[in-house]
Amino acid sequence: MPRTALAPDLSPGEATAPRVQGWCPGALRPMMSGDGLVMRLRPRLARFTREQILGICDAAMRHAAGLIDLTSRANLQVRGVAQADWPALIDIFGGLGLLDEDTGLESRRNLLVAPDWVAGDDTERIATELLARLDELPDLPAKVGFAIDAGAAPRLLDDSADFRIERGAHGGLILRADGRVAGVPLAAGAEVDALIALVRWFADGGGKVSGRMARHPAPLPAWAMGDVAPGPSAGALRSGVHALGVVCALPFGQVRAEDLAQAVRSSGALALRATPWRRVLLEGAAPDAAPRLAPGWPDMDVADLAGWRVEACAGAPFCSQASVETRPLAYRLLELAQQGRLGAQRGAAPAGADTRTVHVSGCAKGCAHPAAAAVCLTGRAGAFDLAFDARPGEPPQTADLGMDAVLARLGVN
Ligand code: SF4
Known part of the structure; x- marks a missing residue:
């Protein structure tokens, strides 16, 4: 049975000011953000059943923002x-x-699963076994994660994981440690044994100090030093009809709970499969249902933004800290990025700055993207402050702008 304590365990990241945390929030151990607690729910096999997703939506409407x-x-x-x-x-x-x-x-179940698995395939089999054997893993640094990517071709090559079981270029499965370009072939049925053995080697050899496998300086044990590269990437799932249902984009990685519940109901979806690409697969959705997760806004796939990334937090009216709506401006910026019209207004990027992000933040807390962004728009007293290569709250280049004035200032209206 899950723990039902009377208060969330917020330590050590309970401050409301944005900062890089050394751990990931969960549901049992939520994290305090600018707009309240964040409760993270980890699906098993990347899948929430229809009952689960509708229950989450209902709970989010009744007890959260x-x-x-x-x-x-x-x-x-x-x-x-x-x-x-x-x-x-x-x-x-x-x-x-x-x-x-x-x-x-909860923190050990940090498992990324290729979302297009089908019953009885290698991804389902291996992920199910690993979930059943999580208690065999040693204590690990909080951010260490796993990927099970054993479909006909790997899909998760660009997504973060410390230890991967994935399809190799030779057609079989390999175990690959993060930071290594090749992995070791795996015997059928012994994949999870090998993964657990490598994780124990990491933990026993100072993994707590390294924090992540890619930073772990020790050479791999001889048995884990393979020379099989992962197979060619199948890439992320794209929006549209899929053999398992319909894939839908979530601009800014966010959806109103009532819109998601409506999409699940109207499409007849049996489940929701979560992907790491700001898209969900509505499993069993009717191909002609055309569910919309952001009704009223342009239907666009965030993969096509000419190299730009647009981030936006909830903003008004969803967050009590916000004095501005973020979405109208963010959607307009998405359109401009898609049209290839963003770029000339970039400032001089300091070392380490993210030079491809536009960030629309409802206030100076910057929940959606605490790092520097090439174009940073921060809500304050009902208008936006504009800064380049900056974080929310840093001194603006121009202050007190409405949406049209922002676009004019960027030269894209
Ligand atoms: S307005 Fe945005 S940045 Fe500010 S606290 Fe709310 S969600 Fe976070």
């Missing part, structure tokens, strides 16, 4: 949770079978 995030590790986040509402949500999510027994298992 009514918004759901899709993370880059294919988890769902319910955000804007008041501390007083956390126990009720724990009960609801526990009843839906979404929780782990304790925070240790």
Whole structure:
């Protein structure tokens, strides 16, 4: 049974100011953000059943801000949770079978699964076995994660994981440690044994200090030093009809809970498969249902943005900290990025700055993208501050701009 304590375990990241945390939030151990607690729900096999996803949507509307995030590790986040509402949500999510027994298992279940698996294939078989054997893993640094990517071709090559079981160029499966270009072939049926053995080697050899496999300086044990490269990438799932249902884009990785519930109901979806690419696969959705996860906004796939990334937080009216709506401006910027019209207004990027991001933040807390962005728009007193190569709250180049003035200032209206 999941733990049902009376207060969330917020330590050590309970401050509301944005900063890089050394751990990932869960449901049992939520993280405080600018708009309240963030509760992260990790699906098993990348899949939430219809009952689970509708239950999450209903809970987000009744006990949180009514918004759901899709993370880059294919988890769902319910955000804007008041501390007083956390126990009720724990009960609801526990009843839906979404929780782990304790925070240790919750953080260890950091498992990215290729979302287009089918019953009986290698991805389903191996991921199911690993889930059943999580208690055999040693204590690990909080951000260490796994990828099971054993379809006909790997899809998760560009997505973060410390240890991977994936399809190799030779057609069989390999075990590959992050930071290595090649992996070791695996015997059928012994894949999880090998993964656990490599993880134990990492932990026994100072993995706690290294933090992540890619930073671990020790040479791999001889048995794990293979020379088989992963197979050619099948790439991310694209929006549209899929053999398993319909793939839908979530601009900004965020959806209103009521829109998601409506899309699930109207499409007849049997489940939602979460991907790390800001898209979800509505499993079993009718091909002609054309579910929309952002009704009223242009239907665009965020993969086609000419190298740009547009980030936006919930903004007004969803977050009480916001004095501006973020979405109208963010959607307009998405359109401009798609048209290839963003770029000339970039400032001089300091070392380490992200030079391809436009960030529309409802306030200076910058929940959606705490790092520097090439174009940073921060809401303040009902208008936007504009800065280049900056974080929200840093001194603006121009202040007090409405949406049209922002676009004019960027030369793209
Ligand atoms: S307005 Fe945006 S950045 Fe500010 S606290 Fe709310 S979600 Fe975070």
